[in-house]
Amino acid sequence: MTIFKTIICLFTVTVLFIPAASAATSPTIKIDGKLNDSAWRHGRAISAFQTLKGETPKATTTGTILTDAKYLYLAFRCDEPEMDKLQQMKKPRDGALWNNDCVEIFVAPFENQKTFYHFIVDVNGQIYDALNSNGSDDNRYDLAITAATQRQANSWTVEMAIPLCDLGLSNSRQPLMNFCRERKPVGELTSWHGLFAKPDTWQPVKLSLNKKRSVDMHDWNFGGGSPLYGFNIAKSTFAPNTKAALKVLLYVENQHGWNLKNNYLVVTTSQDPATASVPYSLLPRDAPQRIRLVIANSNEAVFRATYQLKLPEKALVAHLQTPYFYSNEHYGFVQIENVISPFSMPTASIRLIVKSPDGKLQQTKNIQSLQPSMTIGFDISHWKKGDGAIFIEQLNNGIPVAHQRLVISKRQGPFAKSNF
Numbered sequence: 001m002t003i004f005k006t007i008i009c010l011f012t013v014t015v016l017f018i019p020a021a022s023a024a025t026s027p028t029i030k031i032d033g034k035l036n037d038s039a040w041r042h043g044r045a046i047s048a049f050q051t052l053k054g055e056t057p058k059a060t061t062t063g064t065i066l067t068d069a070k071y072l073y074l075a076f077r078c079d080e081p082e083m084d085k086l087q088q089m090k091k092p093r094d095g096a097l098w099n100n101d102c103v104e105i106f107v108a109p110f111e112n113q114k115t116f117y118h119f120i121v122d123v124n125g126q127i128y129d130a131l132n133s134n135g136s137d138d139n140r141y142d143l144a145i146t147a148a149t150q151r152q153a154n155s156w157t158v159e160m161a162i163p164l165c166d167l168g169l170s171n172s173r174q175p176l177m178n179f180c181r182e183r184k185p186v187g188e189l190t191s192w193h194g195l196f197a198k199p200d201t202w203q204p205v206k207l208s209l210n211k212k213r214s215v216d217m218h219d220w221n222f223g224g225g226s227p228l229y230g231f232n233i234a235k236s237t238f239a240p241n242t243k244a245a246l247k248v249l250l251y252v253e254n255q256h257g258w259n260l261k262n263n264y265l266v267v268t269t270s271q272d273p274a275t276a277s278v279p280y281s282l283l284p285r286d287a288p289q290r291i292r293l294v295i296a297n298s299n300e301a302v303f304r305a306t307y308q309l310k311l312p313e314k315a316l317v318a319h320l321q322t323p324y325f326y327s328n329e330h331y332g333f334v335q336i337e338n339v340i341s342p343f344s345m346p347t348a349s350i351r352l353i354v355k356s357p358d359g360k361l362q363q364t365k366n367i368q369s370l371q372p373s374m375t376i377g378f379d380i381s382h383w384k385k386g387d388g389a390i391f392i393e394q395l396n397n398g399i400p401v402a403h404q405r406l407v408i409s410k411r412q413g414p415f416a417k418s419n420f
Contacts, residue, residue, distance in 0.1 A: 020406050029066075029144070033125065033150035033159045035075050040064055043073070049181055049190035057190045061103070061181045069210050072167060076103050076158040078181060083154065085185035088123050089418040094130070094139040097122045101184045103158050108199045109169045111218045116176070116199055117167065121158050125149040130359070132197065140226075140308040142290065143167075164209070165301045171241055172216040174204035187356040214241045215295055215302050218273055222291055222307060223341060227282060228395065229315035230344025234278045234293055246295055246302070253290040282341075284315050284402060315339045316394040316402035321375070326413035330381035334390060334406065336374050344396060345370055351393040354378050354408070357386030385410055 029037045043066035049056050061077040078087065078101075087100045098104070100122040108116035118137055120128035125148050130137035147160040169175055176199050180191040194201030216239040223232035234250050248264040261280040268274050282288050288309050295303040317337040325332055340348055348370050354363040363379045378390060388408040393400050 021418040024048055028232070029073055029159070029161065031148050031159050031161050031385050033148035033157050034160060034203060035064075035077065035150075035157050040066065040075060042066060043075075046179055046192055048075075049179070049192055051188065051190055052195060057183075057188055058186060059188070061190055063179060063192075065205070067164065067207050067209070070164060071161045072164055072169070072207070073180075074105065074158075074160050074162075076181075077155055078103065078157070078183070079155045080183070080185070082185040083151065083156070086123050086156075087184035091126050092120075092126070093126075095126070097126055097128045098182055100124070100126075100182075101156075102182050103194060104180040104182070106176075106178045106180070106197065106202065107167060108202065109167055109173075109217075111173070111215045111216070113176050113199050117141075117162075118156055119143075119145065119162070119199065121147045121149065121160055123149055123151075123156050125158075131354050133137070140310065142306040142308060144306075149203065154201045163304070166306075168217040168303050168305075169209060169214065170208060170216040171209050171214050172239065174206050176202040183304055215239065215246070215259045216241065216273075218291055220305060222293065223264040223343070227291055227307075227309060228339055228341040228344075229282050229284055229311065229401075230340040230348070231279065231281050232343060233276065234291075235279065236278075236293060236294060236295065237273050237275045239273045240266070240268055241271065242297065243268065244297055246297055248278055249294040249296060250278045250280050251292040251294065252280070252282065252286070252288045253292070254287050255289070258292065282309075282311070284311075284313060287313075312339055314402045314404070316392065316404055318392045318406060319406045320390075320406055320408070323378060324409040326409055327384040327410055328413055329410070330379065331377050332380050332390075332408060333375050333377050334392065336376060338370050338372055338374070338394065340370075340394075340396075345372075347397050349374070349395045349398075351395060352376060352378055353393070354380070354388065355391075356383045356388045358383075362388070380410065383410060385412065 029039050043064040046063035060079045066073040091097055097120040102120050103123040105119040115133040118130045118132055127145055128145055129143045130139040131141040143166040144163050150157045165368040175410055178194050180196050193203045218235040218237040222234050240246055245266040246266045250261045251258045252261050262278050264276045264278045266274050266276055290308050292306045294301050319335055321333045351364040356362050362382045390406050390408055392404045394402040
């Protein structure tokens with residue numbers, strides 16, 4: 001949302017600690033948006049929001065923050081004298097909720113505090129979650145957020161719980177946080193401290209965490225970008241806060257649930273950063289939907305990152321550059337997208353087989369050096385009219401892994417000799 005980059009912030013950045021309830025406590029909070037659970041009395045108040053110019057807003061927003069051994073809890077009360085003017089369009093998960101009345105939460109927990117999580121809960125309890133690591137949100141990251149809202153005569157309330165392992169919070173540093181509100185009836189933007197999506201204007205927040213379940217995450221990825229079909233390597237760098245062994249596990253989800261693909265044991269005698277590389281493969285026949293990296297001790301997950309894959313059904317996507325050809329044309333071209341990882345590309349190849357309308361083989365062509373996107377020519381000079389076919393086969397180490405058949409239609413050209 002580039003609109004926020006043009007607003008001048010008049011806040012003075014000071015160190016402000018907000019200790020949450022002890023991780024030893026076990027608050028019982030029902031996430032229903034009512035804010036009436038007694039456990040909220042153990043939380044700490046989030047002071048009233050201000051406008052982005054540091055002024056008192058027309059409608060007050062306050063909140064509470066709380067942790068236990070497993071969750072970060074947040075609650076907000078949004079005063080609204082014009083309840084009938086709330087913007088509340090229905091959106092899909094990770095939709096543009098900033099167009100509705102909403103609260104936005106920003107958490108920068110990592111060593112590189114320019115990498116941060118961005119959450120939105122709107123007045124209807126709809127959720128948006130993303131990881132911002134390159135100046136823009138990647139909303140394919142999924143966190144197990146539970147949220148609910150309620151409406152009162154002149155206000156609406158939000159209640160939410162986020163697993164600590166999904167946030168990567170660590171005892172090694174205080175995360176930077178900010179809490180914001182978009183109030184649509186009057187177009188008012190407010191925040192607790194600083195700007196939307198600008199971590200250098202946020203405040204450090206001191207939370208009570210269970211040291212046994214915490215690691216200091218430095219970096220991770222699922223294979224040098226978004227994972228693709230074939231061979232991938234997930235890498236994670238972290239400093240353990242314990243000398244006990246940790247496991248790095250890689251799961252893939254399909255329609256039948258989560259399946260463990262591989263794991264790696266990390267044993268360290270110091271708190272220096274350790275790097276774990278976990279190889280795994282994604283196959284089209286498994287119909288993978290999401291991938292998950294987990295770092296766990298003997299009892300539970302201490303870090304978890306879940307990512308939507310959004311892969312096509314096949315590792316090969318092909319289409320002809322023209323829908324048909326004229327009888328006097330000798331060559332055609334096919335556009336091929338190889339949806340395979342950079343690790344699998346060197347061992348992959350493409351085989352083209354061209355057949356005329358009578359089913360006779362006209363050409364076989366092998367391509368050994370592949371690119372993610374490529375255009376390949378083929379011979380269609382052996383017939384003048386009718387529907388032939390081209391078979392495109394993708395192979396890995398000589399073994400077929402994907403294929404596609406396309407029809408090659410030839411017709412009489414506009415300047416062909418007439419019978420009249």
